[in-house]
Amino acid sequence: MQMKSPFAILISGLSLLFIALSALIYRSIMDISSVDTAVPSLAESNGDRAVKDTVYVGVISRFSPNLIYEGYQPIMDYLSDATPYQFALRLSSSYEETISQLDRGDIQAAFLGTFLYLQARQSHPIKCLLKPLNSQFQPYFHSVLVTRADSPIQSIADLAGKRLALPSPLSFSGNWVLKVALQEHGLRASDLDSVHYFGFHHTVIYEVLRGNFDAGAVKDRVAEEFTNKGIRILAVSDPIPGSPIIVKSDLDSTISNAMKTALLKIDIRNPEDKKIVKNWDPEFFFGFTIAQDTDYDQMESILTASEELP
Amino acid sequence: MIQMKSLKTRILIFLGLLIIILLILISISVLYQWRSLIVENQRRNALSIAQTFSLYILDALIYQESGLLQAEGLIENHIHNFMAKNDQVKFIELYDQNGHAVVRSDYSNIDLENEKTGKLLVDPAESALTIYQSEIYGWILEVKLPLQIHSKSWGLLRMGFDADTMRHKLNQLFFTLFSFTILFIAIVMTAIYFRIDRLTRSLSQLVAEMNDFDLNNMAPMQMPASDDEIGFLVTNFEKMTNRLRQSRKQLLQAQKQMHQAEKLASIGRLASGVAHEINNPLHGLKSCLYAIEKEPHNLPQMVRYLALANEGIDHIALIVQKLLGFSHQQAKQVTKINLNEQINMVLSLLQFRIEQSRILLEMHLESQLPLIEADPHLIQEVLMNLLLNALDSFEADGKITITTATENDHTIGFTIADTGCGIADKNLDKIFDPFFTTKEEGRGTGLGLSVTLGIVEMHGGAIQVQSTVGIGTSFQVTLPIEENR
Numbered sequence: 001m002q003m004k005s006p007f008a009i010l011i012s013g014l015s016l017l018f019i020a021l022s023a024l025i026y027r028s029i030m031d032i033s034s035v036d037t038a039v040p041s042l043a044e045s046n047g048d049r050a051v052k053d054t055v056y057v058g059v060i061s062r063f064s065p066n067l068i069y070e071g072y073q074p075i076m077d078y079l080s081d082a083t084p085y086q087f088a089l090r091l092s093s094s095y096e097e098t099i100s101q102l103d104r105g106d107i108q109a110a111f112l113g114t115f116l117y118l119q120a121r122q123s124h125p126i127k128c129l130l131k132p133l134n135s136q137f138q139p140y141f142h143s144v145l146v147t148r149a150d151s152p153i154q155s156i157a158d159l160a161g162k163r164l165a166l167p168s169p170l171s172f173s174g175n176w177v178l179k180v181a182l183q184e185h186g187l188r189a190s191d192l193d194s195v196h197y198f199g200f201h202h203t204v205i206y207e208v209l210r211g212n213f214d215a216g217a218v219k220d221r222v223a224e225e226f227t228n229k230g231i232r233i234l235a236v237s238d239p240i241p242g243s244p245i246i247v248k249s250d251l252d253s254t255i256s257n258a259m260k261t262a263l264l265k266i267d268i269r270n271p272e273d274k275k276i277v278k279n280w281d282p283e284f285f286f287g288f289t290i291a292q293d294t295d296y297d298q299m300e301s302i303l304t305a306s307e308e309l310p
Numbered sequence: 311m312i313q314m315k316s317l318k319t320r321i322l323i324f325l326g327l328l329i330i331i332l333l334i335l336i337s338i339s340v341l342y343q344w345r346s347l348i349v350e351n352q353r354r355n356a357l358s359i360a361q362t363f364s365l366y367i368l369d370a371l372i373y374q375e376s377g378l379l380q381a382e383g384l385i386e387n388h389i390h391n392f393m394a395k396n397d398q399v400k401f402i403e404l405y406d407q408n409g410h411a412v413v414r415s416d417y418s419n420i421d422l423e424n425e426k427t428g429k430l431l432v433d434p435a436e437s438a439l440t441i442y443q444s445e446i447y448g449w450i451l452e453v454k455l456p457l458q459i460h461s462k463s464w465g466l467l468r469m470g471f472d473a474d475t476m477r478h479k480l481n482q483l484f485f486t487l488f489s490f491t492i493l494f495i496a497i498v499m500t501a502i503y504f505r506i507d508r509l510t511r512s513l514s515q516l517v518a519e520m521n522d523f524d525l526n527n528m529a530p531m532q533m534p535a536s537d538d539e540i541g542f543l544v545t546n547f548e549k550m551t552n553r554l555r556q557s558r559k560q561l562l563q564a565q566k567q568m569h570q571a572e573k574l575a576s577i578g579r580l581a582s583g584v585a586h587e588i589n590n591p592l593h594g595l596k597s598c599l600y601a602i603e604k605e606p607h608n609l610p611q612m613v614r615y616l617a618l619a620n621e622g623i624d625h626i627a628l629i630v631q632k633l634l635g636f637s638h639q640q641a642k643q644v645t646k647i648n649l650n651e652q653i654n655m656v657l658s659l660l661q662f663r664i665e666q667s668r669i670l671l672e673m674h675l676e677s678q679l680p681l682i683e684a685d686p687h688l689i690q691e692v693l694m695n696l697l698l699n700a701l702d703s704f705e706a707d708g709k710i711t712i713t714t715a716t717e718n719d720h721t722i723g724f725t726i727a728d729t730g731c732g733i734a735d736k737n738l739d740k741i742f743d744p745f746f747t748t749k750e751e752g753r754g755t756g757l758g759l760s761v762t763l764g765i766v767e768m769h770g771g772a773i774q775v776q777s778t779v780g781i782g783t784s785f786q787v788t789l790p791i792e793e794n795r
């Protein structure tokens with residue numbers, strides 16, 4: 001018996017240790033409380049900015065508002081950092097709404113479409129400031145006509161009797177199809193089965209993809225997003241001067257000059273700048289160039305062109 | 311019971327502990343790995359739900375802001391629908407960019423007064439995933455996501471997910487692994503216990519076998535065969551036993567030869583005495599024959615002389631018979647003998663030597679001495695050896711005292727004391743060694759006392775010696791009355 005007792009003491013000691021250890025582990029297992037602030041959120045934190053004069057910038061509703069915030073808010077952030085002013089977006093529910101905002105003074109500058117600009121400059125005190133460069137560093141863009149990749153439509157001539165989806169009646173792309181492209185192929189709008197306008201360029205693409213429409217017209221930058229995803233480009237317009245950033249004519253020139261300087265400084269061949277434009281809307285990936293009101297004069301004809309020419 | 315400290319036991323205990331510790335470590339690491347897997351999974355799940363939901367809320371806020379969407383209570387509706395479908399979502403709260411609550415899934419616990427003071431309730435830019443115990447909902451996994459696009463903020467979404475189910479899972483996991491570990495430890499301990507038990511059992515069996523071991527018992531060992539160290543030990547023990555038996559056989563052989571040699575030596579020493587003993591009757595016979603030859607017709611004289619001659623021949627025959635009896639060699643044969651008779655028998659062989667020298671013989675023989683069970687020839691040898699040594703111890707004259715006595719119910723004893731030269735102290739513990747002698751070559755073999763000791767011990771008796779140089783020596787022998795074995 002005396003031989004066994006050290007053994008028994010050892011065993012009971014070890015079991016006690018084991019139970020204590022188990023209890024400890026159980027507690028640590030069950031205590032799941034934790035704090036983790038390194039959670040991926042939708043955006044980087046909102047650094048405190050000094051209170052500065054705010055310049056409101058409008059954007060025509062060419063895209064859905066969240067897409068506009070995604071692509072345009074970084075430009076505002078950049079401008080706020082690079083100029084002594086605070087820049088903020090003001091979105092609208094329609095193309096015309098942006099013009100009204102300008103009239104009311106709700107916004108001092110705006111991203112307009114080429115067509116809308118041509119129309120608005122006739123009766124509103126605005127001047128264009130800058131226009132974006134394309135991937136060849138040219139200040140142009142193209143409107144394109146698209147169909148589903150598997151569509152039998154091979155040329156504009158095949159569009160007769162088909163359903164056509166267009167962005168806003170005030171978009172250049174829509175006007176180009178109806179007033180230029182169709183006429184070049186001897187068609188008229190009335191030869192189509194139907195024409196429908198949608199709010200956003202992306203909606204046009206989705207409608208074509210869904211098969212609700214046989215063809216659609218959008219900016220090249222939007223069509224390129226879908227060329228590998230079921231969309232085929234049917235026709236491309238001549239180069240069109242890029243959608244301008246405009247300011248109200250009476251805007252303090254120090255503000256417009258500051259905007260100009262900041263945005264012209266962007267050169268994406270410089271890796272620092274490339275980082276800045278990373279989150280910008282693709283239309284502005286390649287920077288800007290100075291825009292003169294006269295740059296757009298040659299396009300004036302599209303305003304007056306009739307949809308019903310032979 | 312065999313010591314628990316044997317090498318093998320230690321190794322087994324050490325091994326057992328090692329296995330148990332290893333097992334516990336493995337269980338712990340598995341436990342923590344699964345735990346982090348469960349928690350991480352839950353966190354990711356909650357985060358992705360919250361992110362998806364926040365995208366929707368953000369879109370709704372932006373559309374409302376742009377005037378594209380004018381549905382009343384749209385967000386509230388969505389929150390309630392969402393919660394109805396996701397029972398793991400405990401609460402959803404929406405704050406504006408100033409940190410004030412805009413929409414809550416649960417207004418029951420809200421201090422409205424506090425709310426109205428417009429105090430900042432949350433930091434709308436802070437994104438966090440927190441797990442904590444709330445008084446209302448129990449364990450909650452809370453996700454805070456700012457509704458933000460780049461630097462533009464629309465506020466913050468706060469969603470609470472049920473974390474009690476996760477704790478339930480962890481609890482289950484713990485007890486599963488715990489019982490698994492306990493079970494495994496029990497199995498390991500039992501296995502080790504039985505291993506030790508088997509080991510110690512066969513060891514103690516071996517020890518018992520060794521204790522009971524008897525060279526005379528030729529029965530083989532009763533040990534189960536095993537191929538471990540114990541089996542090895544058993545085989546070797548058996549081999550050793552056989553070698554022991556072998557050498558004991560050789561020893562007995564050698565002892566027998568020694569015995570024989572000593573006996574022959576004693577006979578040689580007796581020879582001169584015996585020759586004298588025979589010589590006297592022979593002279594008498596010769597005288598008788600001479601007288602008869604001289605007067606062959608004196609019949610009465612012839613008859614007397616023939617009777618005398620006959621007596622002489624009888625005497626010679628008796629002496630020869632005694633000598634033959636002494637030299638006779640045979641296995642131990644126990645009979646009931648009278649020690650006194652044996653003493654007289656040996657003395658008769660020595661009679662001549664004693665008479666020759668001027669040695670006084672004193673006898674104190676107990677007349678009622680009980681018979682003892684012993685081999686008469688061997689006892690004679692003992693007496694002969696002791697008496698010869700006593701005779702050898704004298705320079706010229708001296709006295710030999712022979713005493714017999716009953717010691718107790720079981721033993722008798724005899725003493726042979728002389729007044730000879732005595733034994734030096736340094737030799738006292740050597741005299742029983744074979745071949746130890748102080749006598750000149752040819753006279754002493756050094757075997758006498760060793761053979762004597764062997765015979766006495768064989769009969770279960772004992773010898774004691776007392777000696778003083780120059781005064782004398784006394785050998786006291788005790789013998790059991792009944793043979794023990």
Ligand SMILES: Nc1ncnc2c1ncn2[C@@H]1O[C@H](COP(=O)(O)OP(=O)(O)O)[C@@H](O)[C@H]1O
Nearest residue numbers: 699700703732741747748754755756758759783
């Ligand atoms: N009675 C005795 N008196 C003195 N010495 C003795 C006596 N008995 C034995 N011894 C001593 O013991 C020795 C051993 O005796 P023993 O074995 O009989 O051999 P051995 O008689 O042949 O010498 C003797 O040599 C002697 O020295």
Ligand SMILES: [Mg+2]
Nearest residue numbers: 695699758759
């Ligand atoms: Mg002797």
